[in-house]
Amino acid sequence: MDNLSSLSYFVPELFLSAAILIIIIVDLLLKEERKIWTGFLSAAALIISTFLIFQQYRLSASEIFHGMLVVDSMAVLIKLIIAVSTTVIILFSLPFIKTKSEYYMLLLITTLGMFLMAGVNDILMIILAMELVGLMSYVLAGFTKRNLLSNEGSLKYILYAATSTGVMAFGFSYLYGMTGQTNLFKIQQALLANPPQQAAFFIVMILILAGLGYKIAMVPFHFWLPDVYEGAPTPITAFLSVGPKAAGIAVLIRFFTTVVSHSAPGAALSFLQNLQVHIPMLLAVLAVLTMTLGNVVALRQTNIKRLMAYSSIAHAGYMIMAMVVFNAQGYQAILFYLIVYLFMNFGAFWVIIIMTQKLGSEEIDAFKGLGYRAPYTAVSMAIFLFSLTGLPPLAGFIGKFYLFSAVVKADWYVLALLGVLNSVISLYYYANIVREMFLRTTETQVDIPVSLYDKVLLTLMLVPTVLFGIYWNPVLRLTEISFNILR
Template sequence: MSNLNSLQYFIPELFLIVAILVIIVVDLFLKKNKKIVSAYLAALTLVVTIFLAYQQYGYSPALLFKGMIVLDSFAIFFKIITALSTLIVIFISLPSFRTKAEYYVLLLIVTLGMFLMVEVNNLLMIIISMEMVGLISYVLVGFNKHDLKSSEASLKFMLYGATSTAVMAFGFSYIYGISGHLNLDVIQQSLIINQPQALPLFVAFMMVLAGLGYKIAMVPFHFWVPDVYEGAPTPITAFLSVGPKAAGLALLIRFLITLVAHPSAGNAANFIQNVSIHAPLLLAALAVATMTLGNLSALMQKNIKRMLGYSAIAHVGYMLMALVVFNNQGIIAVMFYIVVYLFMNFGAFCVVESLTDKLGSEKISAYTGLGYRAPFTAIAMAIFMFSLTGLPPFAGFIGKLYLFAAVINQSWYILALIGLLNSVISLYYYATVVKVMFLNRQENAPPLRVALYNKLLIGALLIPTLVLGLYWSPVINFTSRSIGFLFGK
């Protein structure tokens, strides 16, 4: 489709761009005590953007801007998820960044980058969109410029990000050399028709997997996570654990379909036979390494943000586990898990953000007796912890149930068993937080007053964590309708 005709399908992105410019201009005329208006405008922008994206749901798949962008229900699903994650982060950030208009502008820019990530169909656009997200993320991580940990985290994040992007770009050069094309759909047809040499394609696959693995914090490309999660402002830590990760997973799924799977593949047995990459086995090994290392590392953490950081790595492993089967059931399971993970993980970070200043520490030991000092907040945190573990009747249990069902249905029994053992391991460190809050008690500790705004926000995240554990069919139906184009249905 020509560039001019493509604009009519690019409405959410165009609206986001205009809104960013408007907020920048409006902020110039606002007094310091009125700067919070920029935050409200950013939140309103995201609400409208989500509405505009949803209005496109059900459109016939279309290649935009001469094939560089693909608009399909899969992309729209992830647009809604990434925009929703940014919206929640804005609400979490309001108490801490009331007068920082540039902070909210940066969040909108990174949202635009994530939109491009989930709908790219071109190797160069992949690099541009990932760099757009990455560069702004480095700034957001180091936003507290007077905090040494924040600055250190930003520097480490930037160094790891630059290295991974360079490696991925080199892998793309191999793919271009093999296929002679930049657009993913054309590359796919080229690989199907022409038998590629195994070694260069394998090298390209591994290089690109390194770049995408960095974006989703997959082992062994996860080293940036603990320091960045600890040093970044808590709302940004929460954001990095959901938004860019969801966009990275969407991009990984598109890439795997292009390089190693025919779009009509029904299961892992339909991977292209003339490509000597056993992608399912490789992904299974990475899934095991990711969930195991993430959980074992989380066991040793005393800082709750570092613990949640390693926990986030483990959850990537669970989702990779379902991608191993690479059929519609596996991808539906991953997409549903992203939805429930969004609410329960943001909920946990919202509690951390609400309590850190009042407790004066991010150590887990600082939560001692919280069940008696701030009962509602402690109970909510316990529910988020149990949901992240995967215990019924919470949303996390249903999410993991779908992940394990997808794996077991394709006879990956050992992988499912390892995933189950990892869930048991995770119960220990999640339950430790609950134990500290309810079974340990501080003598003569005064009640801890949590702001009503924070309680309302925690409650808003708690509701879907509870409801999706009991009634999840609308979300499953939505995800099921979102993958038809991927598998040629």
């Protein structure tokens, strides 16, 4: 599709770009104490673009901008998840960031980058979109200028990202050399027509996985994550744990469904088996390493943000696990999981945001006796944590249930077994926070006041976490219609 007719498929992104420019201008006109309006405007812009994205479900799946991007229902769903997650993050930030409008603009630009990542279809576009997201994220991670930890995190983030993106770009150059194409579909056809040299293709895979794996914090490319999570302002930590991860997973799925496996019946297997290195097995090993490392290291954390960092590594591991099966069911399970993960993870982070503020500490010990000092908040936190563990009747269980069922269906029993054992390990550190909140009490039980705004946001996260654990048919339908992937 040529550039001009592509524009009608690009409405949400265009709208968001326009909104960013307008907000920059509005920012110039506002006085210091009114700057918070840019936050409100950003939230409004995102909500409108959410509706615009919804409209895109009606479009037929197609390549736009000469094949640089695609618009299919998976891209739409990922964009929806991203838009909702950024909206929530802006709502989380409003009480704390009132004078710095550049914060909201950076968030919006990152969101634009993630929208692009959701639909990338060209290796150049992959690099461009990931860099756009990355550059803004470095700034956001280091947003608290005077905080040493924040600076450290940001610097590590840049160095790590630069290296791994460079490695990935190098891998892309090999891929281009082998096929002479940059468009993923054309690469696929070229690979099918001329099966690549085994060793070279394997090196390409590893190099590219380094770049994509860094984005979703797959072991062994996860080292940046705990420091960044600990140093970044907590709303940004929450932001990094869902939006960019969803976008990264979208790129990964796209890459796998085109370059690694093939959609035609029968062809998928032969395509995969062309390689001497069993890519699913490689991924399975990486998935197990990722979740095990995340869970085991999380056991020993005393800082709650670091704990959530390792927990998010573990959750990335669960999602990679479902990728191993290379079929629609696995991908749908991942999409489903992203949706429930958004709510439960943001819920937990929201409690962390408001409580670390009020308690003045990020240590887990500080949560001691919270169940008696701020009961509603603490009970919600317990629900979020148990949902992250994957206990029924909460949404997290249903999410994990689908991940495991995709794995079991494809007869990866050992992988599924290692996955569920990891869930058991994760219970220990999540329950550790619950223990501090409920099983222990402080000397003086002073009630902690929680404002109405905090409670409303908390409830907004809590309702889906509980509801999708009891009745999740609509979400399931949504992920089903969202996998008419173009390939």
